[in-house]
Amino acid sequence: MGVKLPAQRLTTKDLMSKTSHRTRIQLERLTGIHERHVVGPGETSFTLATGAARDCLSHSRHQASDIEMLISTSISRSKGRSSQSFEPPLSLYLKQAIGAAQATSFDLSNACAGMLTGVFILQNLISHGEISCGMVVSGEYISHLSWNAARQIRSLFSKQLASLTLGDAGAAVLLERAPRGSxxxxxxxxxxxxxxxxxxxxxxxxxxxxxxxxxxxxxxxxxxxxxxxxxxxxxxxxxxxxxxxxxxxxxxxxxxxxxxxxxxxxxxxxxxxxxxxxxxxxxxxxxxxxxxxxxxxxxxxxxxxxxxxxxxxxxxxxxxxxxxxxxxxxxxxxxxxxx
The missing domain is CATH 3.40.47.10 (Thiolase/Chalcone synthase)
Structure with missing residues (x-):
């Protein structure tokens, strides 16, 4: 496994201090969230996913060239701060960035269940002997949802309340056949x-x-x-x-x-x-x-x-x-x- 977190942190207190309207919402008490990591200059879905994939490999006995399939599963697919990459897919850029150019790759989107869905697919392929090693990777730059919600939210009953709970992160997991008993x-x-x-x-x-x-x-x-x-x-x-x-x-x-x-x-x-x-x-x-x-x-x-x-x-x-x-x-x- 690997993780890449932005260095910048945003506290709930600071986020709520920037709302356009006085909401009186006690968000930290309501959700338990004190802070979250948010992207800084030059950070995107792509950089978070790439960093997580490299961290994953650093904890593994595998090289990037061992990866036979790479699945990118993030909801956000930003290479720039305000643009999304759908074609070519983000997975193509990711495999090139980490040196897994020979891997079959594709993007998959299943909302917040995306990474586990990727694991489900690779587990099935590995158990049937179709591949021996694969990677699921995601980079989520979603804090823009929080900033946009902060501009509009007025009360505890706003349908944008959940957007104020979001943070940015990248994660990656490498799968291979496990020894018996694990x-x-x-x-x-x-x-x-x-x-x-x-x-x-x-x-x-x-x-x-x-x-x-x-x-x-x-x-x-x-x-x-x-x-x-x-x-x-x-x-x-x-x-x-x-x-x-x-x-x-x-x-x-x-x-x-x-x-x-x-x-x-x-x-x-x-x-x-x-x-x-x-x-x-x-x-x-x-x-x-x-x-x-x-x-x-x-x-x-x-x-x-x-x-x-x-x-x-x-x-x-x-x-x-x-x-x-x-x-x-x-x-x-x-x-x-x-x-």
Whole structure:
């Protein structure tokens, strides 16, 4: 795994001080977010993704030339601060930048579940012997949504409230066949398209970038109701109990929502994972990279150890729910030595 974070940080207090209207919203108390990383001059989706891919390779025994498939999964695809690259796809620029020119590459978009969707695709190809090594990479420059929301938001009930929780980050993960007794136990996705209009984004009318409208309370309620039975189904397929999960890493929306969701799982399943990771305080919601930024931090701090069982729980607009359960092997040995 690899991560690239912008050096610049923006506190919630500073962000809310720049709103055009006096909102009286206590955003840090509401969400648990103290600060987030935001891009500075010269930083884009491309630079974040490239930095994460290089960091990933630095922790790996592989060279860039070993990568047979590279999947770029970010929502944002900026090479310049106000332009998006769709054709040629960002994945083409990424593989050239890191020296994986021979790899098959393509862009994939599945909202905040993008990176886990890429892992799902590579896991299937590797398990069927189609490839032996692949990379999923994402660079999310989405803080422009926050700035545009700050110009327009007026109250706690604004549909742009969720935009104020966003941060920028790049993440990458390299996949290969795991030794017996480790690796991915189960991974799968469910789409609940009837809720697709709970979160919509458009080009901004007030500044560069985009603006996003979310029915946040409804989205949270629906997500909790629909995710709990899917978690039950997934752990049953893996042949384990929720209490066998050492670390559950959910999509980082707000601390309050994560705790409410965990309580719903516990009530339904009668068991609790040993640890639930909440790192939103210092990163905010970094969209498709959020699960892997959290996992990376746990590895760097040597909280997650060899043989630990981890559950990644992606929740994306659509609604898209993705769950992966895997057992840590030698991955843990490459991190945390400088901590």
């Amino acid at each position: 690796g991915i136990d189960v991974i799968g996705f469910t789409t609940l398209a009837e809720h697709s209009r709970l979160c919509l984004a458009f080009p901004s009318s007030v500044g560069p970038g985009a603006q996003m409208y979310t029915k946040a309370r409804t989205l949270q309620r629906v997500a909790i109701e629909d995710t709990a039975p899917l978690v039950a189904e997934t752990i049953r397929e893996a042949g384990i109990d929720l209490a066998d999960i050492d670390y559950m890493i959910p999509h980082q929306t707000s601390a309050r929502a994560i705790r409410a969701g965990t309580d719903a799982f516990v009530q339904r399943l009668g068991a609790r994972p040993k640890h639930v990771v909440i790192n939103i305080e210092e990163y905010g919601n970094t969209s498709s990279t959020t699960l892997f930024v959290a996992l990376y931090k746990c590895l760097q701090e040597q909280k997650i150890r060899k043989h630990d069982r981890v559950m990644l729980l992606a929740l994306a607009s659509g609604i898209e729910i993705g769950i992966a359960i895997f057992t840590i092997d030698n991955l843990a040995d490459s991190y945390g030595h400088a901590h």
